[in-house]
Amino acid sequence: NLFSSCLNINTSSTLTEKHDIVILSSPGNHVHKHCTEFTSTSCVPCVDSTFLDEPNGLMKCAPCSSCDSGENLGLRVKQPCTSQSDDFCEPLEGYFCWFSNKNGCKIAQKHRSCKPGHYISHTGTTSTDTVCSDCTGDTYSDGSLAACRSHTR
Known part of the structure:
Protein backbone atom coordinates (compact mmCIF):
# COMPACT_ATOMS: atom_id res chain seq x y z
CA ASN A 1 0.00 0.00 0.00
CA LEU A 2 1.54 3.30 -1.12
CA PHE A 3 0.17 5.27 1.83
CA SER A 4 1.07 2.89 4.67
CA SER A 5 4.57 4.13 5.54
CA CYS A 6 3.54 6.15 8.60
CA LEU A 7 4.28 5.71 12.30
CA ASN A 8 1.98 6.59 15.21
CA ILE A 9 3.90 8.34 17.99
CA ASN A 10 2.11 8.77 21.33
CA THR A 11 3.37 12.07 22.80
CA SER A 12 1.79 11.79 26.25
CA SER A 13 4.02 10.74 29.13
CA THR A 14 1.36 9.25 31.44
CA LEU A 15 -1.91 7.46 30.90
CA THR A 16 -3.85 10.17 32.75
CA GLU A 17 -2.81 12.91 30.32
CA LYS A 18 -4.77 13.76 27.21
CA HIS A 19 -3.37 11.63 24.39
CA ASP A 20 -1.96 13.49 21.40
CA ILE A 21 -1.06 11.26 18.48
CA VAL A 22 1.55 12.55 16.05
CA ILE A 23 1.83 10.76 12.73
CA LEU A 24 5.35 10.63 11.35
CA SER A 25 6.62 9.17 8.11
CA SER A 26 9.05 6.30 8.53
CA PRO A 27 12.62 6.65 7.14
CA GLY A 28 12.60 6.69 3.33
CA ASN A 29 9.13 8.29 3.25
CA HIS A 30 7.56 11.72 3.59
CA VAL A 31 4.09 12.97 4.49
CA HIS A 32 1.82 13.14 1.44
CA LYS A 33 -1.19 14.57 3.31
CA HIS A 34 -1.47 15.45 6.98
CA CYS A 35 -4.43 14.07 8.88
CA THR A 36 -7.70 15.96 9.09
CA GLU A 37 -10.73 15.48 11.27
CA PHE A 38 -11.91 12.86 8.78
CA THR A 39 -8.73 11.30 7.30
CA SER A 40 -5.49 9.87 8.62
CA THR A 41 -2.01 11.04 7.59
CA SER A 42 -0.74 9.47 4.37
CA CYS A 43 2.94 8.95 3.61
CA VAL A 44 4.74 8.13 0.35
CA PRO A 45 8.28 6.97 -0.53
CA CYS A 46 11.15 9.32 -1.37
CA VAL A 47 12.02 9.14 -5.09
CA ASP A 48 14.43 10.60 -7.67
CA SER A 49 17.68 11.05 -5.70
CA THR A 50 15.99 12.14 -2.46
CA PHE A 51 16.08 10.60 1.02
CA LEU A 52 14.98 10.90 4.64
CA ASP A 53 16.98 8.92 7.21
CA GLU A 54 14.79 9.40 10.31
CA PRO A 55 11.09 9.31 11.19
CA ASN A 56 9.73 12.72 10.18
CA GLY A 57 6.73 14.94 9.59
CA LEU A 58 8.18 16.55 6.48
CA MET A 59 6.27 17.11 3.25
CA LYS A 60 9.41 16.70 1.08
CA CYS A 61 12.44 14.44 1.07
CA ALA A 62 15.95 15.94 1.17
CA PRO A 63 18.03 15.94 -2.03
CA CYS A 64 20.94 13.51 -2.01
CA SER A 65 24.37 15.14 -1.76
CA SER A 66 26.67 14.58 -4.65
CA CYS A 67 30.19 13.52 -3.79
CA ASP A 68 31.62 14.71 -7.10
CA SER A 69 29.77 17.97 -7.72
CA GLY A 70 31.27 21.45 -7.65
CA GLU A 71 34.86 22.49 -8.02
CA ASN A 72 36.87 19.28 -7.70
CA LEU A 73 35.84 18.34 -4.16
CA GLY A 74 38.28 15.42 -4.02
CA LEU A 75 35.49 12.99 -3.12
CA ARG A 76 33.97 9.84 -4.58
CA VAL A 77 30.87 7.81 -3.76
CA LYS A 78 31.55 4.89 -1.43
CA GLN A 79 27.84 4.02 -1.01
CA PRO A 80 25.20 5.62 -3.25
CA CYS A 81 22.14 7.43 -1.93
CA THR A 82 19.02 5.38 -1.16
CA SER A 83 15.59 6.55 -0.06
CA GLN A 84 16.77 6.05 3.56
CA SER A 85 20.36 7.34 3.39
CA ASP A 86 22.43 10.07 1.74
CA ASP A 87 25.47 9.41 -0.45
CA PHE A 88 28.36 8.13 1.69
CA CYS A 89 31.48 9.87 0.37
CA GLU A 90 35.19 9.16 0.80
CA PRO A 91 38.34 11.05 -0.29
CA LEU A 92 39.99 10.35 -3.63
CA GLU A 93 43.58 9.09 -3.76
CA GLY A 94 45.88 11.99 -2.81
CA TYR A 95 43.24 13.67 -0.60
CA PHE A 96 42.30 13.47 3.08
CA CYS A 97 38.99 14.07 4.78
CA TRP A 98 38.93 17.53 6.36
CA PHE A 99 35.29 17.44 7.54
CA SER A 100 32.96 14.48 8.00
CA ASN A 101 29.58 13.64 9.54
CA LYS A 102 27.41 10.52 9.85
CA ASN A 103 27.16 10.42 6.03
CA HIS A 111 47.58 16.31 0.52
CA ARG A 112 50.27 18.92 1.11
CA SER A 113 53.38 18.82 -1.08
CA CYS A 114 56.70 19.18 0.69
CA LYS A 115 59.00 21.95 -0.54
CA PRO A 116 62.67 21.49 -1.45
CA GLY A 117 64.73 21.27 1.74
CA HIS A 118 61.94 19.27 3.41
CA TYR A 119 61.20 15.54 3.45
CA ILE A 120 57.95 13.59 3.90
CA SER A 121 58.04 12.51 7.56
CA HIS A 122 54.49 11.09 7.50
CA THR A 123 52.72 10.15 4.27
CA GLY A 124 49.15 11.44 4.06
CA THR A 125 46.24 9.02 4.50
CA THR A 126 42.50 9.36 3.86
CA SER A 127 42.17 10.94 7.32
CA THR A 128 45.47 12.81 7.78
CA ASP A 129 47.53 15.28 5.75
CA THR A 130 51.14 14.75 4.72
CA VAL A 131 53.63 15.97 7.34
CA CYS A 132 56.82 17.64 6.09
CA SER A 133 59.98 18.07 8.16
CA ASP A 134 63.15 20.11 7.61
CA CYS A 135 66.32 18.51 6.34
CA THR A 136 69.14 19.23 8.80
CA GLY A 137 72.89 19.57 8.59
CA ASP A 138 74.49 18.63 5.29
CA THR A 139 71.39 16.89 3.89
CA TYR A 140 68.88 17.69 1.15
CA SER A 141 65.56 16.64 -0.37
CA ASP A 142 63.62 17.89 -3.38
CA GLY A 143 60.43 17.53 -1.31
CA SER A 144 59.42 14.14 -2.69
CA LEU A 145 61.69 11.98 -0.52
CA ALA A 146 60.80 10.08 2.66
CA ALA A 147 64.24 10.93 4.12
CA CYS A 148 66.89 13.55 3.47
CA ARG A 149 70.03 12.50 1.60
CA SER A 150 73.60 13.45 2.30
CA HIS A 151 75.36 15.60 -0.27
CA THR A 152 77.98 13.57 -2.14
CA ARG A 153 81.48 14.96 -2.30
Whole structure:
Protein backbone atom coordinates (compact mmCIF):
# COMPACT_ATOMS: atom_id res chain seq x y z
CA ASN A 1 0.00 0.00 0.00
CA LEU A 2 1.54 3.30 -1.12
CA PHE A 3 0.17 5.27 1.83
CA SER A 4 1.07 2.89 4.67
CA SER A 5 4.57 4.13 5.54
CA CYS A 6 3.54 6.15 8.60
CA LEU A 7 4.28 5.71 12.30
CA ASN A 8 1.98 6.59 15.21
CA ILE A 9 3.90 8.34 17.99
CA ASN A 10 2.11 8.77 21.33
CA THR A 11 3.37 12.07 22.80
CA SER A 12 1.79 11.79 26.25
CA SER A 13 4.02 10.74 29.13
CA THR A 14 1.36 9.25 31.44
CA LEU A 15 -1.91 7.46 30.90
CA THR A 16 -3.85 10.17 32.75
CA GLU A 17 -2.81 12.91 30.32
CA LYS A 18 -4.77 13.76 27.21
CA HIS A 19 -3.37 11.63 24.39
CA ASP A 20 -1.96 13.49 21.40
CA ILE A 21 -1.06 11.26 18.48
CA VAL A 22 1.55 12.55 16.05
CA ILE A 23 1.83 10.76 12.73
CA LEU A 24 5.35 10.63 11.35
CA SER A 25 6.62 9.17 8.11
CA SER A 26 9.05 6.30 8.53
CA PRO A 27 12.62 6.65 7.14
CA GLY A 28 12.60 6.69 3.33
CA ASN A 29 9.13 8.29 3.25
CA HIS A 30 7.56 11.72 3.59
CA VAL A 31 4.09 12.97 4.49
CA HIS A 32 1.82 13.14 1.44
CA LYS A 33 -1.19 14.57 3.31
CA HIS A 34 -1.47 15.45 6.98
CA CYS A 35 -4.43 14.07 8.88
CA THR A 36 -7.70 15.96 9.09
CA GLU A 37 -10.73 15.48 11.27
CA PHE A 38 -11.91 12.86 8.78
CA THR A 39 -8.73 11.30 7.30
CA SER A 40 -5.49 9.87 8.62
CA THR A 41 -2.01 11.04 7.59
CA SER A 42 -0.74 9.47 4.37
CA CYS A 43 2.94 8.95 3.61
CA VAL A 44 4.74 8.13 0.35
CA PRO A 45 8.28 6.97 -0.53
CA CYS A 46 11.15 9.32 -1.37
CA VAL A 47 12.02 9.14 -5.09
CA ASP A 48 14.43 10.60 -7.67
CA SER A 49 17.68 11.05 -5.70
CA THR A 50 15.99 12.14 -2.46
CA PHE A 51 16.08 10.60 1.02
CA LEU A 52 14.98 10.90 4.64
CA ASP A 53 16.98 8.92 7.21
CA GLU A 54 14.79 9.40 10.31
CA PRO A 55 11.09 9.31 11.19
CA ASN A 56 9.73 12.72 10.18
CA GLY A 57 6.73 14.94 9.59
CA LEU A 58 8.18 16.55 6.48
CA MET A 59 6.27 17.11 3.25
CA LYS A 60 9.41 16.70 1.08
CA CYS A 61 12.44 14.44 1.07
CA ALA A 62 15.95 15.94 1.17
CA PRO A 63 18.03 15.94 -2.03
CA CYS A 64 20.94 13.51 -2.01
CA SER A 65 24.37 15.14 -1.76
CA SER A 66 26.67 14.58 -4.65
CA CYS A 67 30.19 13.52 -3.79
CA ASP A 68 31.62 14.71 -7.10
CA SER A 69 29.77 17.97 -7.72
CA GLY A 70 31.27 21.45 -7.65
CA GLU A 71 34.86 22.49 -8.02
CA ASN A 72 36.87 19.28 -7.70
CA LEU A 73 35.84 18.34 -4.16
CA GLY A 74 38.28 15.42 -4.02
CA LEU A 75 35.49 12.99 -3.12
CA ARG A 76 33.97 9.84 -4.58
CA VAL A 77 30.87 7.81 -3.76
CA LYS A 78 31.55 4.89 -1.43
CA GLN A 79 27.84 4.02 -1.01
CA PRO A 80 25.20 5.62 -3.25
CA CYS A 81 22.14 7.43 -1.93
CA THR A 82 19.02 5.38 -1.16
CA SER A 83 15.59 6.55 -0.06
CA GLN A 84 16.77 6.05 3.56
CA SER A 85 20.36 7.34 3.39
CA ASP A 86 22.43 10.07 1.74
CA ASP A 87 25.47 9.41 -0.45
CA PHE A 88 28.36 8.13 1.69
CA CYS A 89 31.48 9.87 0.37
CA GLU A 90 35.19 9.16 0.80
CA PRO A 91 38.34 11.05 -0.29
CA LEU A 92 39.99 10.35 -3.63
CA GLU A 93 43.58 9.09 -3.76
CA GLY A 94 45.88 11.99 -2.81
CA TYR A 95 43.24 13.67 -0.60
CA PHE A 96 42.30 13.47 3.08
CA CYS A 97 38.99 14.07 4.78
CA TRP A 98 38.93 17.53 6.36
CA PHE A 99 35.29 17.44 7.54
CA SER A 100 32.96 14.48 8.00
CA ASN A 101 29.58 13.64 9.54
CA LYS A 102 27.41 10.52 9.85
CA ASN A 103 27.16 10.42 6.03
CA GLY A 104 30.91 10.17 5.49
CA CYS A 105 33.37 12.75 4.24
CA LYS A 106 31.86 16.10 3.25
CA ILE A 107 35.02 18.14 2.54
CA ALA A 108 38.31 16.68 1.33
CA GLN A 109 41.60 18.49 0.90
CA LYS A 110 44.55 17.64 -1.34
CA HIS A 111 47.58 16.31 0.52
CA ARG A 112 50.27 18.92 1.11
CA SER A 113 53.38 18.82 -1.08
CA CYS A 114 56.70 19.18 0.69
CA LYS A 115 59.00 21.95 -0.54
CA PRO A 116 62.67 21.49 -1.45
CA GLY A 117 64.73 21.27 1.74
CA HIS A 118 61.94 19.27 3.41
CA TYR A 119 61.20 15.54 3.45
CA ILE A 120 57.95 13.59 3.90
CA SER A 121 58.04 12.51 7.56
CA HIS A 122 54.49 11.09 7.50
CA THR A 123 52.72 10.15 4.27
CA GLY A 124 49.15 11.44 4.06
CA THR A 125 46.24 9.02 4.50
CA THR A 126 42.50 9.36 3.86
CA SER A 127 42.17 10.94 7.32
CA THR A 128 45.47 12.81 7.78
CA ASP A 129 47.53 15.28 5.75
CA THR A 130 51.14 14.75 4.72
CA VAL A 131 53.63 15.97 7.34
CA CYS A 132 56.82 17.64 6.09
CA SER A 133 59.98 18.07 8.16
CA ASP A 134 63.15 20.11 7.61
CA CYS A 135 66.32 18.51 6.34
CA THR A 136 69.14 19.23 8.80
CA GLY A 137 72.89 19.57 8.59
CA ASP A 138 74.49 18.63 5.29
CA THR A 139 71.39 16.89 3.89
CA TYR A 140 68.88 17.69 1.15
CA SER A 141 65.56 16.64 -0.37
CA ASP A 142 63.62 17.89 -3.38
CA GLY A 143 60.43 17.53 -1.31
CA SER A 144 59.42 14.14 -2.69
CA LEU A 145 61.69 11.98 -0.52
CA ALA A 146 60.80 10.08 2.66
CA ALA A 147 64.24 10.93 4.12
CA CYS A 148 66.89 13.55 3.47
CA ARG A 149 70.03 12.50 1.60
CA SER A 150 73.60 13.45 2.30
CA HIS A 151 75.36 15.60 -0.27
CA THR A 152 77.98 13.57 -2.14
CA ARG A 153 81.48 14.96 -2.30
